[in-house]
Amino acid sequence: MAEHQTCAGESQPRNKRWAGRRRRFTAAALLILYVLLISTTCVQASSDFLARIGTRVLKEGSRGSDVLALQEALALLGFRPGPADGWFGSKTRAAVVEFQRKSGLYADGIVGPNTRKALEKALEAVQGGDPRSRIARYVVRKGDTLWSISKAMGTSVGSLMEANGLKSAVIYPGQRLVSPLSPARQVWVFAPKYKADDTVALESVKTWLEYIDVVVDCGFSLRSDGTIRGTGNPDLVSLVKGKGKLILALVTNTNGSSHDRTIASAVLTGSSARKQALASIKGLMDLGYDGINLDLENVDPAHREEFGRFIMDLSTTLGPAALLTVSVPAMLKENPSSQWSGAFDYEKIGRWCDAVVVMAYDQHYSSSKPGPVAALDWVTGVTSYALSRIPRAKLLLGIPSYGYEWPVSGGKGRSLPAHKAQANAAAAGIQVSRDEGAVPYFQYQAADGAYVVYYEDGLSLRRKMEIAVRENLLGVAMWRAGYETLDTWESMKWFKGAAEPGT
Known part of the structure; x- marks a missing residue:
């Protein structure tokens, strides 16, 4: 049966049977070395x-x-x-x-x-070894088959197909597969540095790194010509790498404080800019990062196909030495014409990257009417749709550590750290209420009028983490480090060792 299974990028005629066997043996041997990457410490731990x-x-x-x-x-x-x-x-x-x-x-x-x-x-x-082995995955090469990959991973073809949402045994070079045995309940945090003296995220990561698996350094933005601006945070890289944890470079299309549609369009559709962008992103690996998180937002839905092809090309460009992860906007259903989410084909993105962060927040935002940043029923719906397109072993549920306050009389709101919202209520002696999903909110009176505030704390975030536990997702990803309430980390500790939701 395996002799006639479709290979990545080629068929296996009978007159090449022995060559095919040698290729599969070589691929299997390399896969064992790559996926496990076992150090002496690792062997001792498992023993x-x-x-x-x-x-x-x-x-x-x-x-x-x-x-x-x-x-x-x-x-x-x-x-x-x-x-x-x-x-x-x-x-x-x-x-x-x-x-x-x-x-x-x-x-x-x-x-x-x-x-x-x-x-x-x-x-x-x-356990132990290269931190990248904690996301047990494999980048398909020419000549690979699901049979050879599954045997080296110690699983079955059926389990491998199920874990990766594959409908057939056809695989392609550059495609990224995860093991059915990939550890779940990972905690990822995004750590931006907006000014030279901004250490808020760094200090949070330093304090809680024991409970964090992956840190995303938010320090790089694409230009329209495909080059990258930004230097990242070397102190953060040194800290995270020193503790044997993973650190990714965030690559965005931001220009100032907003995501620039023209930059995304130029990079996705311009041949020269596209080629330069792929090379620029790969070059970030020379700065010590273990991979990237691509966060292009406000992408023109007309470029849906181009975005998917860019992810495919980026996977091949980075190769197996770097993790490729992508952040995508939250959706309750597919809507290719949506000006905000239409460019994102969940299924294709999930096939060509190692992990997908679904940004399940900003249900309500500064220019919307007041309401939760992420209501529990809305997050449940977002997760349900994402799981219909993205393998659960690749899916991270994005969770917010911030809030918004809006004038009661109407008008644009403003964001604020969750810990600040919590402290403001406590200082004013205000009793905080909770909605049906445990999201805290309150109202206060200022000199210029009344305001209503919604934010997230340890309890409301735990309710969302329970979804990740119940659905056995890869984990959760918090935007952003340093804005969270202190009790958020009690919930993170629970999440890392959780047995059953609600306990």
């Missing part, structure tokens, strides 16, 4: 888990420290075994069954030698 799990066959009803180690291992891998209490109950069995299914094993819920071996491989892929 420690296995030593604690031991050799006893574990099944529903088992008790002991070996069951506790199993539950901790499953939780680390993004499965939900229930409380880590050493009791192999129904939730632990369900987590084992799901792990076995995604590993291509017989899913009987019993932990024996084969399941233990699969656990070892999965743990090695997410």
Whole structure:
């Protein structure tokens, strides 16, 4: 069956069977080296888990420290075994069954030698080593097949197809695939630096880096000719890399304080500007970044096809050495004619990048009527639509750490950090109310009139994190570091170790 499976970029006629086998063997060997990237520390860490799990066959009803180690291992891998209490109950069995299914094993819920071996491989892929291995993924090369890739990843073709939302076995060079065993519940934060002495984001990251997986340095913007302006934040890069975490360079089309449609159009449609932009973005990797987050906004919907092709070309340009992630606007349904979101083909973008951040915020904004930045029912709908187009193992739910205040009499509002809104209410002795999604809001009287304020805090953000846990998404991505309330990090801690939503 595998002999006649469609390869990336070519077919496999019978008279090239042995050459095809050699290519698959080479691809598999390289994939093992690339995906795992295992250091001695990594092997020791996974061996420690296995030593604690031991050799006893574990099944529903088992008790002991070996069951506790199993539950901790499953939780680390993004499965939900229930409380880590050493009791192999129904939730632990369900987590084992799901792990076995995604590993291509017989899913009987019993932990024996084969399941233990699969656990070892999965743990090695997410602990220690190169931080990029924590997003277990592979960039397809010419001659690859799903069969060769799945075997090297320790999973089945079916599980690999399901994890990546593939409808057929046809794959293409440059396409990016994630492993079904990619760890979930990652925390990403965007860290802008708007002025030379702005250390707000840096200090937040420094304080909470223990609970952060990926930091996005918001320091680069494209020009109309495809060159890039900005120097990034070297102090942030040094801090994050020093702690063995991932750092990405944010690339936008901002001009001043807004996203410039003409810049996006020039880069997407101009041959010279497009070529220069691809080279400029790749050049950022020389500054120590692990990859990029492309955040082009206010893109002309007429350039929907050009945007998709740009992502494809960027994937090939960056190659496997760099992560390619994309931020996209929130949608409740596909609307190619929308002036704000029409240019974004979720399905195509998801196929050609490693992760997609759905910016599930600004439901209400400065020039809209007052309301939540991200109401819970709206975020639920946004997530539901995104999952119909983007693999959950690639999807990050964007969450806001800010708010808006609007004049009650009408008129344009203004944004403010969530911690400032919270402090303002406390200083004025104002009782904060919450909507049905736990979003806090209040009204206050100023010298120039009354204002209504909506913002996000730890409780309202936890309700959104529960969606990410329930849907087993790759994680959440917070815009932005330094604006959040202190209790936001209590919710982040919960998210990193969450067993079940609402507990």
